[in-house]
Amino acid sequence: MIETAEIKDKIRKFIAETSFVPEEKVQDETLIFVDGIFDSMGFLSLINFIEDHFQIKAEDSELLEENFESVDAIANFIAKKQN
Amino acid sequence: MNHSSKKPFSKDILKIDSPHLLVDELGRKLKNDIYGTLRRKGAVIGLSGGIDSSVTCALTAKAIGPENILGLMMPEKDSSPESEILARKLADGLGLKTIVENISPALEGFKCYERRDTATKNIFPEFDPVRHKMKIGIKDSGLYSNLPPVFHITIIIENGQEITKRLPPDEFRTIMAASDFKQRSRMSMLYYHAERLHYTVVGTPNKHEERQGFFVKYGDGGADIMPIAHLYKTQVYQIAEYLKVPKEIIERTPTTDTYSAEQTQEEFFFQLPFEEMDLLWYAYENNYDTGDVSKVMDRSADEISKIFANFKRKQSTTDYLRMAPIKYI
Numbered sequence: 001m002i003e004t005a006e007i008k009d010k011i012r013k014f015i016a017e018t019s020f021v022p023e024e025k026v027q028d029e030t031l032i033f034v035d036g037i038f039d040s041m042g043f044l045s046l047i048n049f050i051e052d053h054f055q056i057k058a059e060d061s062e063l064l065e066e067n068f069e070s071v072d073a074i075a076n077f078i079a080k081k082q083n
Numbered sequence: 084m085n086h087s088s089k090k091p092f093s094k095d096i097l098k099i100d101s102p103h104l105l106v107d108e109l110g111r112k113l114k115n116d117i118y119g120t121l122r123r124k125g126a127v128i129g130l131s132g133g134i135d136s137s138v139t140c141a142l143t144a145k146a147i148g149p150e151n152i153l154g155l156m157m158p159e160k161d162s163s164p165e166s167e168i169l170a171r172k173l174a175d176g177l178g179l180k181t182i183v184e185n186i187s188p189a190l191e192g193f194k195c196y197e198r199r200d201t202a203t204k205n206i207f208p209e210f211d212p213v214r215h216k217m218k219i220g221i222k223d224s225g226l227y228s229n230l231p232p233v234f235h236i237t238i239i240i241e242n243g244q245e246i247t248k249r250l251p252p253d254e255f256r257t258i259m260a261a262s263d264f265k266q267r268s269r270m271s272m273l274y275y276h277a278e279r280l281h282y283t284v285v286g287t288p289n290k291h292e293e294r295q296g297f298f299v300k301y302g303d304g305g306a307d308i309m310p311i312a313h314l315y316k317t318q319v320y321q322i323a324e325y326l327k328v329p330k331e332i333i334e335r336t337p338t339t340d341t342y343s344a345e346q347t348q349e350e351f352f353f354q355l356p357f358e359e360m361d362l363l364w365y366a367y368e369n370n371y372d373t374g375d376v377s378k379v380m381d382r383s384a385d386e387i388s389k390i391f392a393n394f395k396r397k398q399s400t401t402d403y404l405r406m407a408p409i410k411y412i
Contacts, residue, residue, distance in 0.1 A: 033229050034392070039400035040231040044252040047233075060222065060249060065229050 007054070007075045014049050015071070018042060028072045033065075043068070050074065056081040092371045092379055097315050097361055102325035109310055110146035113285075116308050117147060123283040125151035127276045129269055129303075130181070131340065132169030134332055136287040138319050139311055141177060141326040143285050149179035153276055157269045159187045160196070161343045165335075172329050182276070186268045193268070199261035202254040207238050207246065215240050216344035219258060222247060226354050227389040231396060239344050262341055266302025273306075283307040290315050291360065295394070296401020304404065315365065316357040355390075367391045 008028060016023040019037045032038045038046065046068070047058050056078060058067075067077035090096060099105055117123055125147065128140045144152055154174045156167050167183065174181045190196060200212045210217065216239040221232040234255055237247040250258070273284045286306025288298050293312045298304040311319055316337075323333050337357075339346050349356060355363070359380065366376045366387075373391070377384040 031229070033231060033396070036396065036399050038231070039396070040234065041252060041255070043231050043233060044250065044255055047249075048252050060233075063230065063233055068230055 004075050004079060007078055008071050010053065011050070011071050011074050014046070015042075018045055018049075026071060028075075029070050031069050032071075033069060046074070050078055054078045054082065089369065089371070092366055092375050094362065094379060097317055097365055099318055099321050102322055106142065106145065106322060106325060109142055113143055113146040113308065113310055117283050117285075121283045121307055123277075123281055123307075125153070125280060125282040126285045127153045127155060127273050127280070127282045128285045129273055129287065130154045130156050130170035130174060131287075132166035132173070132332065133335065133337060133340075134316075134319055134323055134328070135289050135292075135311060136170070137173045137328045137332045138323050138326065139285055139287040140173060140179070141328055142310055142322070144177045144179060145326070149177045151282075152177075152179045153280060153282065154179050154181040155269075155273060155276060156181060156183045157186050157272055158183070159185065159190055159265060159268075161341065163338070163340055163345070166340055169329065169332050169335065173332060176327075176329060184272050186265070186272065189268045189271075190264055193264045195261050195264040199258050202257040202261070203236065203238070205254050206236055206248055206251070209240075210238050212343070216342075218342040218344035218346040219250060219255075220346055221354060222249075226393055227386055229389070229392055229396075231400070232354070237344065263299045263302055265341060266299035267305075270302050270305040277307075285310065286312075288312050289319050291357075291364065293405070294364070295397045296404045298404065300404045315361040317361045354393075363387070363390055364394060367394045 012023060012026045012028075015021070015026050015032060015037065019042055021037050026032065026037065030037070033043070047063070050056065051058060058077075058081075062077070065073075067073055117126055126143050128136065128143060130136050130140060140152065140154060154170065156170045158167050171181065196212065200210070203210045203212075203217055217236065219234055219236045222235040234250045235247050236250050236254070236258070237245050239245050270284075276282070277284045284306045286303065286309040288303060288309055289311050290313055292298050292303075293309070311322075314322070320333060336347055337349075362380065363376070365371075367390075373384040373387040376387045380387065382390075
């Protein structure tokens with residue numbers, strides 16, 4: 001199992017590359033949707049990315065702010081699913 | 084902003100006190116812009132049988148006379164037959180010339196249906212476009228969430244059973260892009276007739292479509308004048324009553340009329356009934372206090388704040404649609 005820091009790094013890189021926002025602007029606690037970094041399309045891409053890269057399945061009922069609002073939240077969600 | 088000059092927020096705040104004055108004013112502007120600014124002889128308008136195109140057409144007819152308008156009906160194989168029937172009823176009532184241009188062959192040429200159906204089959208291998216219907220939309224309302232809505236695809240199979248799945252990003256983009264051929268083909272046809280007749284194209288988006296980005300860039304977003312783009316939907320209905328738009332059109336639920344399965348605009352995009360959305364959008368745009376709005380709308384101040392955030396996100400993420408081409412000088 002990969003470390004949380006590595007998960008966060010992969011997510012941050014994906015968000016930065018997909019949204020064309022500099023990586024340093026995507027901090028662990030940055031609210032990626034509230035701050036307008038990601039839209040609907042970005043959200044779908046993000047779900048697809050974490051399902052492919054971390055071999056988890058995000059159910060519709062799990063598409064919540066607490067699981068997706070920031071790099072921190074996403075990493076916690078992935079860790080929870082992997083456990 | 085001087086808050087003291089703001090009208091207190093109420094459910095009647097968008098009510099047009101004198102529809103005849105507004106219609107006269109819009110008529111003067113249309114006449115001036117068609118003949119003066121654009122120097123064209125008349126107007127071409129796409130008629131969908133919906134409330135927005137009907138009001139736009141009735142307004143324009145009142146402004147420049149029905150004899151100077153060409154109404155275009157542009158059905159394709161997924162269009163509801165009711166759309167053309169209602170569009171014809173409006174045109175006959177106003178006494179304007181119409182042409183029916185079936186755009187299905189053009190769409191076949193663009194492989195619109197084939198591209199969309201192939202993407203649909205990637206998700207549902209059992210999908211048969213001849214026997215089944217499909218639509219895309221937002222499954223659950225994310226109105227109070229700071230997350231953007233997630234689009235789902237639904238197919239309706241023989242026994243009426245609906246099967247829904249979340250749309251993967253590649254298929255979502257492909258289905259949207261293929262479907263947008265419809266609006267862009269209609270825009271091409273409108274401009275064909277406009278150029279042929281030396282007319283202008285009068286577009287039909289209302290305020291929500293324009294501000295929230297519910298239009299196709301260079302599709303239904305492509306026109307020379309958009310006379311109702313500043314009007315809220317309930318105001319469009321109020322003007323429709325005044326202009327005596329046929330009752331069946333006023334009573335018809337707004338649909339996308341784009342996918343083979345029936346789908347309302349609320350289900351596809353807006354997530355709120357128009358009556359509520361109008362008031363909330365007005366409050367959002369005019370910076371009303373969420374507490375004041377909450378009392379009128381029977382929702383908590385927290386819910387109102389979340390809806391405002393939702394509006395803000397929709398507006399900012401669709402800025403690209405409203406942008407003119409970037410030019411370097």
